Amino acid sequence: MTNSKLFADLSLLLVALVWGATFVIVQNAIDLLPPITFNGIRFLIATMILGGWLLLFERKQLALANRKIFLSGFIIGVWLFFGYATQTIGLLYTSSSKAGFITGLSVILVPLLSLLLLKLRPTKNAIIGVLVATVGLYLLTMTDISALNQGDALVFLCAIAFALQIVFTGKYSSQFPTLFLTVIQIGTVAVLSLIYSFLFEDWTLAFQPAIILNSSVIIALLITSVFATALAFFAQTNFQKFTTPTRVALIFATEPVFAAITGFIWAHDRLSASAIMGCVLILAGMIFAELPSASIFYKQKKKQENTLGT
Incomplete structure (x- = not known):
């Protein structure tokens, strides 16, 4: 693996760590503030931060x-917003454990959609890694088994949306300036989220000092907006310029x-044996997908033999 690919994978793994680590504080915040309203404010602040940087230091990108x-940027942003919205609504009708597993199915959908839309064929190791990680997701998240409902269907739409966001990011990230494209993407999510909250949520709660100035809400907004x-x-x-959508989905x-x-460290959640095994399998699937395939080893061996024969 080249240094650029390794650095890209480690950076994306850090992104996954930030998203996972902020889950608890977001849950605390949306107990007070409607979830899409929270996302609207979060993405608006993030847009202002990156937009300000673009105007002050990277204005040449505007040319x-x-x-x-x-x-x-709008296409990527629409799928990202759709993913957040359907996941949030779906959670009203299904359990968080089932939602976690169904959302995680994007790890399977990404290589399929990449093949259909981008003509990118995943390696055999990537396919095996995806299957192993999917089993891990099941063991980690599916603490209850019940009949499928409308919430599950909405969360599956969320998985499709997140998968398409990864696929289209892979398609467009190498074509345009990173910062400018990101500002358009998250700005789209901010606008659509605020429109949704105005139409379907009690957005006036965001203007109540007791709620918006609550320490849980302020901390969650600051951390999630920036990081x-x-x-x-x-x-x-x-960093998607240096890797494949399938690898991103696995990470x-x-x-x-x-x-x-x-959750175990901060909220004292208990981890069952199946959850621990699920974590191990997800990590194992990601690592296995990184291993060179047998065909690569064969080509390298033939190249060495030809070099020695000359």
């Missing part, structure tokens, strides 16, 4: 503004692992 970059949104999506957009499948670990 590249055209219809294509706005459309590309889990601005820096995280900038990193994804930037992001570690998010519930980090969520489980931080």
Whole structure:
């Protein structure tokens, strides 16, 4: 693996760690503030941060503004918003454990959609890694088994949306300036989230001092806006240039692992034996997908033999 790919994978793993680690504080915040309203404010702050940086230090990127970059950023942003919205609504009707597993199915959907939309064929090791990680997701998240319901269907739409966000980020990230594309993407999520909250949620709660100035809400907004949104999506957009959508999906499948670990440390959640085994399998699947395939070893061996024969 080249240094750029290794650094990209480690950076994306850090993104998954941030998302998993912030799960607990987000849960505390949305007990007070409607979830899409929270996301709207979170993404708006992140847009202002990155947008301000763009205007102050990277203004030359604005010279590249055209219809294509706005459309590309909008497409990525729409799928990201759709993923958050369907997941949030779905959680009203299903358990968080089932939602976690179904959302994690994006790890299977990404290679399928990459093949259909980008003509990218995953390696055999990547396919095996995806299957192993999926079994791990099941063991980690499926603490209850019940009949499927409308919430599960909505969360499955969320998995499709998140998978498409990864696929289209992979498609467009190498075509446009990273910062400009990221600002358009998260700005789209901010606008759509605020429109949704205005139409379907009690958005006026965001203007009540007792709620918006609550320490849980302020801490969650600051941490998620800066680290889990601005820096995280900038990193994804930037580093997907050096890796494949399937590998990104596998790396992001570690998010519930980090969520489980931080929940154990901070919220004193208990980890069952199956959950621990699930964490191990997810990590094993990610590592296995990174291993060179037998065909690569064969080609390298033949190359060495030909070199020695000359």
